[in-house]
Amino acid sequence: MTSAITTTYNFDQVIERRTTDSIKWKKFGDDVIPMWVADMDFVSAEPVIQALRKRVDHGIFGYGVPSEELRAVIRERLARLYHWRIEDEDLFFSPGLVTGLNVAYQAYAGPGDGVLAQPPVYFHFIKDPGWHGRIVNDPPLVEKGNTYEIDFDRFEKSITPRTKLFVLCNPHNPAGRVYTGNELERLAEICLRHRLVICSDEIHCDLLYPGYQHIPIATLSPEVAERTVTLMAPSKTYNLAGLGCSFIIMKNRVLQEAWKRISFGIVPHVNIMGYVACLAALKHGHDWLEQVLVYLKGNRDFLNQYVTENLPGVRMFKMEATYLAWLDCRGTGIPGNPTEFFLREARVGLNDGTEFGKGGNGFVRLNFACPRSRLREALDRMAAALKRI
Numbered sequence: 367m368t369s370a371i372t373t374t375y376n377f378d379q380v381i382e383r384r385t386t387d388s389i390k391w392k393k394f395g396d397d398v399i400p401m402w403v404a405d406m407d408f409v410s411a412e413p414v415i416q417a418l419r420k421r422v423d424h425g426i427f428g429y430g431v432p433s434e435e436l437r438a439v440i441r442e443r444l445a446r447l448y449h450w451r452i453e454d455e456d457l458f459f460s461p462g463l464v465t466g467l468n469v470a471y472q473a474y475a476g477p478g479d480g481v482l483a484q485p486p487v488y489f490h491f492i493k494d495p496g497w498h499g500r501i502v503n504d505p506p507l508v509e510k511g512n513t514y515e516i517d518f519d520r521f522e523k524s525i526t527p528r529t530k531l532f533v534l535c536n537p538h539n540p541a542g543r544v545y546t547g548n549e550l551e552r553l554a555e556i557c558l559r560h561r562l563v564i565c566s567d568e569i570h571c572d573l574l575y576p577g578y579q580h581i582p583i584a585t586l587s588p589e590v591a592e593r594t595v596t597l598m599a600p601s602k603t604y605n606l607a608g609l610g611c612s613f614i615i616m617k618n619r620v621l622q623e624a625w626k627r628i629s630f631g632i633v634p635h636v637n638i639m640g641y642v643a644c645l646a647a648l649k650h651g652h653d654w655l656e657q658v659l660v661y662l663k664g665n666r667d668f669l670n671q672y673v674t675e676n677l678p679g680v681r682m683f684k685m686e687a688t689y690l691a692w693l694d695c696r697g698t699g700i701p702g703n704p705t706e707f708f709l710r711e712a713r714v715g716l717n718d719g720t721e722f723g724k725g726g727n728g729f730v731r732l733n734f735a736c737p738r739s740r741l742r743e744a745l746d747r748m749a750a751a752l753k754r755i
């Protein structure tokens with residue numbers, strides 16, 4: 367489904383966000399360019415803004431439910447993109463994916479049980495299980511040139527008799543990988559053999575660069591679907607993170623019951639504005655997404671070239687997806703932690719690689735979903751800081 371009218375978006379436009387209580391823009395001082403948390407400095411798709419405006423004009427903001435239309439649009443989208451046919455009762459909603467991950471830790475592993483994750487990875491995969499008394503089993507991804515591979519042997523060996531759940535991040539943040547069918551099949555085969563539940567975070571699945579195809583792990587076979595809970599959202603795709611709407615697909619009735627038990631009374635309903643934005647984005651956000659992907663690819667290629675030419679000792683990993691670049695700073699000669707260095711010396715706010723667990727030391731993560739002029743300014747500042755070492 368596409369919008370009737372094609373709007374041309376101008377992602378070069380610089381928009382002030384400091385006045386809007388943005389977490390990204392509030393974390394550091396006013397002189398810092400924030401390149402950290404994963405939201406984009408771009409205005410949302412026009413049809414989303416219009417739909418929200420219309421809903422606000424109605425003026426009554428009571429409790430909401432996901433509409434039949436929203437459910438149908440999601441089912442149609444999964445069928446169209448992945449030949450994935452789901453039933454209405456397989457579809458759940460949640461304010462966020464981090465909420466979903468934390469429900470999974472409690473629903474599918476008991477205290478003292480193991481949760482399997484692949485660092486370096488988004489920190490909620492490796493930090494949060496411990497908050498619930500679960501143990502993290504963390505066989506790291508393996509650096510291979512400028513990309514990462516899975517060491518399947520090590521992956522399997524890290525499974526203990528108490529490991530119950532595998533949290534998959536695909537596309538992977540921050541490794542930038544889109545797992546191939548073959549990799550997913552091998553992971554799924556190991557998980558099935560050890561009777562693990564798979565919780566697959568696919569939040570970045572629409573932000574792929576040309577040449578890559580997303581495969582939801584649950585689509586591999588009915589057996590895999592039976593053991594999988596898939597988390598998806600329009601929040602990264604259409605830059606709607608602050609509206610808190612995500613959806614979950616699970617076929618297995620036992621997994622569904624456990625999910626409901628943990629969530630009931632604790633996980634709030636999705637915000638009515640979140641539902642409105644989600645529906646408008648999925649129905650009419652196609653032009654925006656198509657255009658933002660072109661712009662992001664331009665930024666990725668610009669960054670890649672800039673790093674090679676002007677940031678000596680920094681190594682950028684290959685990006686198959688996401689707008690989150692993973693930069694190895696171990697060769698720079700920066701004294702101490704590179705994130706602290708770039709904040710202090712360049713006034714650029716990045717994510718610290720150590721947040722992502724094993725393999726993150728000496729790395730920074732840089733969010734380049736911003737106007738190119740801002741990206742250039744941040745990089746110029748980083749280059750100047752490196753020259754002063």
Ligand SMILES: Cc1ncc(COP(=O)(O)O)c(C=O)c1O
Binds near residue numbers: 464465599607
């Ligand atoms: C892999 C991954 N999962 C989840 C999230 C956050 O999801 P939510 O805002 O829906 O909690 C992020 C945000 O960066 C992410 O990268």
